[in-house]
Amino acid sequence: MALFTTWVIIASSLTLAKGFSTQPASTISFESLVDKRVLVVGGSGRVGGSCVTQLVKRGSQVVVGGTTVENFVASQKRWMELFPSLSSDLGDVSFATVDRESSESVRQVLKDDFDLVIHTAGPFQGKVNTPNGVIAACVDAGIPYIDVADDYYTASSAKTKYAAKAQETKTPCIISTGCWPGVSSLMAKQLVLKVMRVYPE
Numbered sequence: 434m435a436l437f438t439t440w441v442i443i444a445s446s447l448t449l450a451k452g453f454s455t456q457p458a459s460t461i462s463f464e465s466l467v468d469k470r471v472l473v474v475g476g477s478g479r480v481g482g483s484c485v486t487q488l489v490k491r492g493s494q495v496v497v498g499g500t501t502v503e504n505f506v507a508s509q510k511r512w513m514e515l516f517p518s519l520s521s522d523l524g525d526v527s528f529a530t531v532d533r534e535s536s537e538s539v540r541q542v543l544k545d546d547f548d549l550v551i552h553t554a555g556p557f558q559g560k561v562n563t564p565n566g567v568i569a570a571c572v573d574a575g576i577p578y579i580d581v582a583d584d585y586y587t588a589s590s591a592k593t594k595y596a597a598k599a600q601e602t603k604t605p606c607i608i609s610t611g612c613w614p615g616v617s618s619l620m621a622k623q624l625v626l627k628v629m630r631v632y633p634e
Contacts, residue, residue, distance in 0.1 A: 466488060467491065467492035468492060468494065469493050469548040469549060470496070470545070470548050470549075472495075472498050472550045473488070473498065473550075473551045474498040474531060474539075474550065474552045476499065477497055477504040477507075478554065480581055481551075481554065482508050485523075486515070486519065489522045489526065490519060494525075496527050496529050496545070496547075497526060497527070498528075498529050498530075498539075499528065499531065500532065502528050506528075509526060533552065533565070534563060534564045534565070535564070536569035537566070537570075539566045539567050539571075540570045540573070543570055543574050547576055549577045549579070550579070551580070552567045553580075565580075567580070568580065569595070571604060572604050572606065575602045575603065575604050576604065577607075578606045579607045579610055580608050580609070582609045
């Protein structure tokens, strides 16, 4: 269920993006992913690799952003073994060196004209003070952004830092889409806060 929810969120973010229809759709379709250029930061990892293979399966043009090309090459080989029917398309996935903490590094990669950026390399628990160069660059460039942050405080910090600019640039930013404890922990946290306001004792 959580994986399906994440894919609905990804398809929805492309519908919200600039250049796409703003008319309400009766259903969310994965067809919105076809031929879209998507940068998956941390795409060589477990969560990122799942995103890469599913995006390729749905017809997206994927670039993996990371620090070492060797990890990417090993992951790409594994994907081709796991999904032989997608082998040719997975072979078309390319790699870009990116430092996820540096907005300037990310900006250089974003010059290649992306429709969506998915940040699967964090930001993670206990990293609230670590720079998130990916969301900063996306908001500046007006490119829709999704991450799998797993910490309430990190997600709240991102909202505080980037919400106004994201609204100004009309950039959809969907944070904390991870299946655990991302979305689930945020929902639980919100519920606890509401209950505490209603029943302070």
